[in-house]
Structure formats: C-alpha cells, structure tokens
Amino acid sequence: MPAWTDGAPFWALFAFFFAVVLVRTQATYWLARLAAAWSAGEGPARRGRPRWVLRAGGWLQRASAGRGVRAVQRWGLLAVPASFLATGTKTAVNGAAGLLRMPFGRYTAAMVVGCLLHATIYATVGWAAWTAALSAATGSPWGAVALALLAALVVVVVVRRLPRRRSGVR
Template sequence: MPSWLDGASFWPLFAFFFAIVFFRTQATYWIARVVTTWSLDHTRPQRPWVRRVHAWLQGEQGQRGVRTIERWGLIAVPLSFLASGTKTVINGAAGVLAMPFARYLPAMLLGCVAHSIIYATIGWAAWLAALSAATGSPWGIAALVLIVLALGALIVHAVVRARRRRLTADTADHDDTLDPRDVRTRTDAGRDDVAAPRPPA
C-alpha cells in the first residue's frame, strides 16, 4: 500500500483496494477467456505467453477452479474473494467456461466490494485469523461470510440508490423547465383575448 494512504479514512482505502482487485480480476477473466478461445481456434498464432497461460488453465489449479464453478455455480465467484489463492483460480475458471459476462459482472463486483471492505477495515491478516478461528465450526465460517457479503450488498445498494436519486433530481429539473409549446399556447391565448370583439352596447 502506498505511504500516502497511511492513516487514510475508509473511503480512500476502499477505493484504492477496489480499483486494484477490480482490474486484476477483470484481466484474469478476460485473459483466460481469450486464451481458451484462441486455443480452440487453431488458426490463430500460438504465442509463447498464450501457451503458458493455456498450460496453467489446463493444470491442476485451473481445473480445480472449473470443477468448483461447475459444482457451486455463480456463488463461487464472490466467495473466491474471501480466501487466499482462490480469486485467480475461480475467476480464471469463469473465463475458461465463458460464463456470461452479464451474470459474472455483478457477482464479481460483490466479491470486489467484500474484498475491499476487509482490506480497508480490519486488514487481510486479521480476516484470515478470524477465518482460521472459525474453521472449527461451519456456522462460524458461514457467519463471517454472510457478514462480509451483507456489508458488500449494503454498499452496492447505497451506491445504486444514490445514482437513482441523482437521476430523479435531474429528471425533476428537466420537467421544471418551460416547454416552448406551452409558451406559444399561452401567447396565442392572450392574443385571442385581446382580439376578441366587444359586445354591442
């Protein structure tokens, strides 16, 4: 972490860690997806880095991630952000399986939020210690995971709600502006009043 973030408040820390994990995870997903496509399409050149990535994806770690997603489905994506050494494996497997991006992105964002909350508050070491202490009880692990995911969901909900409020405010400001057709109608009505003949005496 940069020295200028020492002693920073929650939101700068959260934004910093969120940006790092977001771009890293997106790169993992897309590299795995593209390399898998290239490997299936033999007409494309097999560059050395493509072969290395493909070999990793076909290795034990990559296949373990594929099996995890096949077993647990979409929920494996956000949960992968709560343990060490699982983000790359699971998100890479999501790319290998070409998980639809419209489904993958919300799950990945929830995981990024949970991951950033942990780093910006108690820190990763403290989180792992708490997770290790809870490993003796499945209920303890479930409680920790639910707490972090609930916090992440609350932040996502707050951001979405704030955006909706801004959109509502912008719409209200737009509605308050006078429509030129209304001006023309009122002007025409005023002219009709002026031009109306007086009744005979």
Template sequence: MPSFLEGLPFRWLVLALFVPVFCRAQATYWVARGAVAGASRSRWGRWLDSAAVRRGSALLDRWGLPVVTLSFLTVGLQTIMNAAAGIARVPWWRYTLAMVPGCVAWAFVYATVGIALFWAVLAAFAGSPWGVVALVALVVAVGAVVWSVRRRRRVASGSGP
C-alpha cells in the first residue's frame, strides 16, 4: 500500500479511496455526456461508436442502472458503463444514485484486499531480477494478446489489418 495511506484508520482509508473513484466516474459521465453532441466531428467519434461502448449501452438498456453499480466490482467495465450512462443522457441524479453504492463497494474492496493483493504480487515478482523479468514478460504477453484479439476483430469485421 502506498505509504501515505498506511496507518490511516479504516474509515479514512475507505474515504481516501472513495473520493478519487467518485470523481473519476463523474468525470467520465460528464465527458461522455458532453461529447455526444459534437463527437462525430472529433477523434472521440470512433470511440463513442466502438463495439465496447455499444456493448455497454446494450447492457444499460437491458439491465438498467444497477449495471452501473455492479460495474465497480469488475475490471475494465467501470469506464464503459459510466460513459454509456453519459451517452444515454441518463439524468444526473439517477446516475449518481446508482454510482455511489458502486464507488463505496470499490473503496471497500480496495481498502481490504485489492491494494494489498496488488502490492503483494508486485513485491513477489520484483523481489529478484528474475521476478522483474517475469513481470515484464507477463506485461508483454498480455499486450500481445490484446493486440492480437483486436487485430482479428478488425479483420473479421472487414476494417482491414
């Protein structure tokens, strides 16, 4: 855990984690909401029309705002769901009512096991030169898989290589 968070009472640790995730979620919502009008004329237009955003919007359409709350318990879905709520122009107060419990859950998870697990894995890998090599190899492998999957999807959709 970062040294500035060590030694904080649990409630202050949860609050210290809640504030940034709350601000990030609100910023994502407002950027997406504001970008919808002029997106087609900017570089963000392609992202707003991406498959990931379409899937997020479909989840929001199908399951409603509880998906926003639950997205905070996943990795990689939070930003998409917050943006999807902004794109769908969900009223701010309804979005915030769904978002706050998710932020609280995220803060509790990271205050208890999330950050500790992250730092434990990092320390285990970085404890030796071979651990650093393994960590770098893991990052490169994940990057290669992500790149390969995206490339295959582009080729399959006919967008080219």
C-alpha cells in the first residue's frame, strides 16, 4: 500500500475534501444559474449557445432537478447544508439553488456549512472505510478478484450508458 494512505493527517484530508466539494458545488450552482438565465432568454440566441449549456438545460428538465427544486422551495436555505448529509442530493439541491437564483451570499454561507459537514465526514469515517476496504481487498487473492470484477462492472455500466451512435451520423 502506498505510504501516503497510511496515517494521512486529518487536516490535510479535511482540506482536500473541503476544497473538492467547494469547487464542485460552486460549479454546479453557477452552471445551473447560467443555464437557467440562458434558457430564459437572457443570453445569446439559441444558435450561439455552447453545447454544454443546452445539455445543462436538458438536465434542468430531469426528475432529479425537480426534486431539488421542490426541496429548496420547501426547506429554503436549510436544504443546502442538509443535502450534504444524504447521498445523491448535493447536485440536485445545489443545482436547484442556482436554477432558482438563490442569492449568492446566502447560498454560499449555507454551502460552506455543508462543505464543512462533508469534509468532516469524509476525512474521518469515509477515509477510514476507504482505507479498510482497500487494505482488505489488496491483502487477499479474493479481494483482488473482487476489485477486478468491480472494475469490469463499472466498465460495462459506462459502456451501456454511452449514447448509441447511428451508422453514418456524427
């Protein structure tokens, strides 16, 4: 096992996880806010919009975005830090905050609380679970087989989700 995984200092892990989630949630908020503004006609004409804006606009129509919007409408600012405590809700709620144009100062204050929660959980319990699983998997032949099967499963899922290309269409 690499030396950096053993006895990693808490504050280094905390800072890493905090920075990652801070950048990710700010990006989600701003992308959703920009896509919402452009879909409302506040940006360049549809032809002049980058493809990612159109894709983000498509995301805004999905069920997860609707659940995020309903959570923010129901719980307001409290939905933002609470989203960091449940798997799969950060993107929906932080995107909904951008979509609903939650004021940036209030959003950021609530988001920082959520980032602190997230970093604390991942730097303690999450890191311990990860290192224990990695140690168990690499310490036995069956663990190596399980890792290989997991990697194969991930590849199969990713390949099956890729958009099907029609012959001759690019």
